[in-house]
Amino acid sequence: MYTTFMIIAFSSTHQAIHFERLLLHKHAIELIPTPREVSASCGLSLKFEIEDLTAILKELENEDKTGVQLYEVVIHDGGQKVVTMSWGA
Numbered sequence: 266m267y268t269t270f271m272i273i274a275f276s277s278t279h280q281a282i283h284f285e286r287l288l289l290h291k292h293a294i295e296l297i298p299t300p301r302e303v304s305a306s307c308g309l310s311l312k313f314e315i316e317d318l319t320a321i322l323k324e325l326e327n328e329d330k331t332g333v334q335l336y337e338v339v340i341h342d343g344g345q346k347v348v349t350m351s352w353g354a
Contacts, residue, residue: 267341271318271350272310274303276332281309284333288324292317300338302347310336322352 275281281296288294294313299306313321315337335350 267339269315269337269339270312271315272312272336272338274299274306274310274334274336276307278307278309280333281307281311284311288321291324292321300345300347303336
């Protein structure tokens with residue numbers, strides 16, 4: 266049994282809040298602590314379901330993504346794997 270979800274990690278708290286404001290009223294997102302496996306981060310990430318990926322990528326296509334990274338998180342058998350994704354996914 267495993268669970269997957271997506272996160273967007275940020276290099277600054279300002280970026281995290283900006284992206285949260287853009288997406289909050291249109292998508293089911295949650296501001297969470299960034300997983301330890303993600304090293305370069307301000308400590309905050311936006312979590313959302315993988316089913317919303319296409320819509321969120323479309324919503325953010327014109328945003329500056331400097332210092333912003335997209336990840337897929339897979340939780341399985343008590344372990345966690347974080348996979349770096351491209352913005353063109």
